[in-house]
Amino acid sequence: MSTDAVLLLFIVCASTAGELCITRAMKIVGEVNNFHPFEVLRVIGRAVRLRWMWIGLMLMLLAFLCMLIVLSSENVSFVVPATALSYAAEAYGSRVFLGERITSLRWVGVVLVCVGVALVWHGKS
Numbered sequence: 001m002s003t004d005a006v007l008l009l010f011i012v013c014a015s016t017a018g019e020l021c022i023t024r025a026m027k028i029v030g031e032v033n034n035f036h037p038f039e040v041l042r043v044i045g046r047a048v049r050l051r052w053m054w055i056g057l058m059l060m061l062l063a064f065l066c067m068l069i070v071l072s073s074e075n076v077s078f079v080v081p082a083t084a085l086s087y088a089a090e091a092y093g094s095r096v097f098l099g100e101r102i103t104s105l106r107w108v109g110v111v112l113v114c115v116g117v118a119l120v121w122h123g124k125s
Helices: 003-029 037-047 051-071 076-082 085-097 104-124
Strands: none
Touching (some): 003 085, 051 076, 076 104
16 A cells, blocks of 8 residues: 555544544534624634544644645645545444434435545546
8 A cells, every 4th residue: 555545544534533523522512503703702712622622623633734745746636536535434433423313315425425536546547
């Protein structure tokens, strides 16, 4: 497995885990009902006190830095579609770790994304 493939897999895993952690943090903080600046600052203040938020932000930062590394050697027309596998991982992760219900139609969409990633990967060679 090439270095770029390993980095792409890491990007997918880290960004997925990061988004799941941030989602968990925001579910703890609660829904934003009022977009008055004071209310938004209050929500942000509550969010930054949660460990889940910081873990998620660090994972997403690592994914971003790895993406920069991969983009230095690969075309963006390959890298960005390849990282779309995170959509499939996030759907699965949201079901397993957050207990979300995923409809059949959404799973069909996930499969289509995976087929698209396979086509992009095949077109690389």
